[in-house]
Amino acid sequence: MAQPIVKLNHVSKSYGDSTVLKDINLELEAGKFYTLLGPSGSGKTTILQTISGFTSVDAGDVYFDGQRINELPPNRRKVNTVFQDYALFPNMNVFDNVAFGLTLQNVKKAEITRRVTSALKSVHLNGYGNREISELSGGQKQRVAIARAIIMEPKMLLLDEPLSALDAKLRRDMQYELRELQQRLGITFLFITHDQEEALAMSDEIFVMNDGVILQSGTPVDIYDEPINHFVANFIGESNILNGVMREDYVVEFVGKRFECEDAGMRPNEPVEVVMRPEDLTITTVENGKLVVTIDTQLFRGDYYEIAATDDDGNEWLIHSTNSVPDNSRVGVTFAPNDIHVMRFNESEEDFDARLETYETDD
């Protein structure tokens, strides 16, 4: 791997008695779209601020472009932030807001005008220069905030839940635009969200956080298909999580039956949790089913039906199906070995990765 643009090395941070970041290690490569995903209060903003310089760390090192920057004040760091509440200066119009950073340097007026115009153009706000901030919609404010940051040509852009104030439709549009902007400019983005769909849709790599710890990092597909533990599985998308026992490599037992799976490297008869995604479960006839369930309710979600069902042992199942099934009917449910994902209790990300190495290489 090339030299990371940002590296956090054993970073910790406490406020009084509460530890907000616990031994965070993280490396970001230049030019990629990274997302910090986690519930409220998990420490996402705090991580962002250790990079932007608004929070000092208690222990550990922060590197930017190979330089240790723990002591560098925010105004001298080559990163820019799009704040959660945008923080556009209300006493300046759009043009002056975007120009702000350049006017602090000895940039000629003509040059400023040229760059502001081009920054506004890249966020599709040509001609909005003379607008007052109070005259903008939420989405427009958000674009101005982005323009104000990218005009500085930072190596890295930090975005703290920039889409959280937007309505669903605009939010989707902005997701595309942000992704497209990032790829066009080639700047590293570190994006915060607590919306898992947003994280999956936009990122090259996701860091899932909870309680000041990075639980898992990886591509959206990795994290979705192979969550490391109950929390991640639950947080990323809908899932069916069941207690089970790993009988031997590639065989797991749950709901009283043994199933073939693709996981290995655990102790024989080790207690585990099993994750199955609702869209991986297929409804079939009772005879063909690996499981038999009774349909409780279903909700029409537009592109699929979300079906709640209960099996004979009383376990609840969530199934996504393109076809409706009558309530209270008994149906079979089937799935393939690779639809089953087995999680060990208290496995660290390192151990998890190491274990995956051992049996995925000898495929």
Add this chain to the structure above:
Amino acid sequence: MKSKTANLFYFIPYSLWLFLFVVAPVALILYNSFLDINHHFTLANYTTFFKSGTYLMMTLNSLWYALLITLVTLLISYPTAYLLSHLKHKQLWLLLIILPTWINLLLKAYAFIGIFNQTGVANQFLSFIGVGPQQLLFTNFSFIFVATYIQIPFMIMPIFNAMEDLNQSYINASHDLGATNWQTFRRVIWPMTLPGVKAGVQTVFIPSLSLFMLTRLIGGNKVITLGTAIEEHFLITMNWGMGSTIGVVLIVAMVIIMVLTGDAKSRGGFQK
């Protein structure tokens, strides 16, 4: 329909107040300013005022001292308000600053006479550190000192409120874009707290134009402002016409200040 009559009803006390204590006195002052000492209509008061060097000097004096008082008050209040807004128990500290305003002005003036006189605490201290007793009372310095002391809370409060409204994220955004502390102050903090400064300047400057008790008790009448002149005309020379004329001039000056410090939008950007 019913609510409309009710609304009118609520307006009665306010309208009465406005009429009795604002409109009527101003009208009376205006009317009186056109009367000579024998109650005949005349423009002489105004010609006297604008032709006499003494009155013009007094006007300048009033403006000059009000300006000085406002400036000193602002210089002390702005940093204080900034500090206050960053303190932990800020409401308590603010209360301590507001507290003195509840004490009668005259009482405070007499207290300062006690402090500043030849044998007062201030001179005892000066003797103690070896400077020796000084003439403190009845100097321009003591006048401005006491006036500033009295006005400070009225300046701090609006500025403090403006600071409270200033979200930390604006300051962070400014630093994030590369601004130094000074640039952040000049481009973000100052323009965004300017409305508070203006409100403070209004509440301090305008009353300072006509501080006559202090000029007498603390300033020893060395500083003669328009306020003193009005008092003299009404109570001593009994020339109400001339007193009213000066009053009208003061009112006009106040209106001008109000307009100047009014709602004009403050801009921090580089485009003018």
